[in-house]
Amino acid sequence: MRLIIPLAITFTAGMIMILNFFVPHQPFRFLGENLQEWYLIVASGAIFLGAMNLMHVHFRKIKLKLKNWKYSPVTIIGFLVMLVLGLIYGVTEGRPFNYLFMNMVAPMGATMFSLLAFFVASAAFRAFRASNWRATLLLTSAFLVMLGQVPIGAMIWDKIPLIKVWLMSIPNTAGQRAVMIGAAMGVVSTSLRMIFGVERSWLGGTD
Amino acid sequence: MADIIEKLGKLDRRIIFVLIALAVIIPISFDLILPNPVGAEPSRDLYDYVDALPEGSNVLVSFDYDPSTMPELQPMAEALVLHLFMKNVNIVGMALWPQGASLGQDAMSSMADSLGKAQYEDWCNLGYKTGGQIMIVRLGSSISAVFPTDMDNVPWSEIPMLRNITALESFSLIISLSAGDPGIIAWVMMAGDRFGVPIGCGCTAVSAPTLYTYLQTNQMVGMLGGLKGAADYETLVGIKGGQAVRGMAPQSVAHLVIILFIIIGNVAYFSQRKKGGAR
DSSP: OTTHHHHHHHHHHHHHHHHHHHOOSTTHHHHHHHHHHHHHHHHHHHHHHHHHHHHHHHHHHHHTTOTTGGGHHHHHHHHHHHHHHHHHHOSSTTSHHHHHIIIIIHHHHHHHHHTHHHHHHHHHHHHOOOOSHHHHHHHHHHHHHHHHTSHHHHHHOTTHHHHHHHHHHTHHHHHHHHHHHHHHHHHHHHHHHHHTTSOOGGGTSOO | OHHHHHHHHTOOHHHHHHHHHHHHHHHHHTTOOOOOOOOSOHHHHHHHHHHTSOTTOEEEEEEEOOGGGHHHHHHHHHHHHHHHHHTTOEEEEEESSTTHHHHHHHHHHHHHHHHTOOBTTTEEEEEEOSOHHHHHHHHTTOHHHHOSBOTTOOBGGGOGGGTTOOSGGGOSEEEEEESSSSSHHHIIIIIIHHHOOOEEEEEOTTTHHHHHHHHHTTSSSEEEEHHHHHHHHHHHHTOTTOHHHHHHHHHHHHHHHHHHHHHHHHHHHHHHHHHTOOO
């Protein structure tokens, strides 16, 4: 039963959603909409699970004094301060939660992401080599796209932005589409395997 | 000469970091602004589409990003919202990312204040809901079922501008400002392909290459890619000295410095290879 019940639920839910897509009429429409709402409820519940897990991981880290445990109190205090302020005062504009978000969380997040520029520059210097004709082609394309993406490219030669658009629209699109079609076919086949119970690794077992 | 090239090839990465920092700091300090001509780019397509929207249309703007990608996407959000308000289009905001709701609120309220637009009459923010693609499918049959209240807990029925809005098909255009998943791809697949609503997009520069495929198939009406896309939109809307346009000078210099480093790295590589030292 431990195997049959989850497989039966997966098959029923999967078939309802497929039928709802191809036959958007009753009773499939009603069933499909209900399943969608169940999904939203379960996904909302996962947020609480995530918050609890975050606390569990960091309290454990402090208790056992694991590597970098000194950062964990910052995470816990930050989480609790935002949680309490949000619950007491709400999250709308002008409230303490929003003030902290706009003046602490937002600039810190932006700073962290901006650091990538330094690592990209360093990595490009060390790894981007014209070692064969394919790498040279990639390097040339990268130069043209980098220059076309900023106004200085047009100042150097006014055709550079047009070449960038061509590179992105034609060769890039061809490659991207091949990858996307391949991935989409993989998703369809894996989904069908799960719905029909061929793929069972998600149940936690090996068979 | 060969020694100098060899030394350059082994440049300490801290020197690279300092030079990149200077490449950004110096143009910002001198408030350097470069002219930003807008050619036949996807950003112009989005501008033209928005510009052709009739007055009183409803547009859904989904703020699907967080502070990490804010430097690229927030200027886009502000320029787009300003353009929509200037066209007297009603804006319904929402977010597939939790922090996007606050960032969207900031963009909409600041632009609304500058143009005298009223919340709940001209714009509103429904806030964040989890669920990604599945949530978008549900919006296709009933938006109020997913968002019974807005971000400030005002009930759907008490918001005048939402009276004529029932499902996704009530919108003339959906714009997703997207930093990843869930984001623009979910909107294209679910709202665009399934319910036939035109989709526009603003995205980070790194995700733009993937999304060009949707432009070619007309699954998207236009796209703002990275800070350049935001600068293009600011230029087209007529924002003087906008955040993104001001960001073009440091980005230009930083790109030139990176290109210079790649050239130095390759010169050192070929010099070493000539000596038989490089693989």
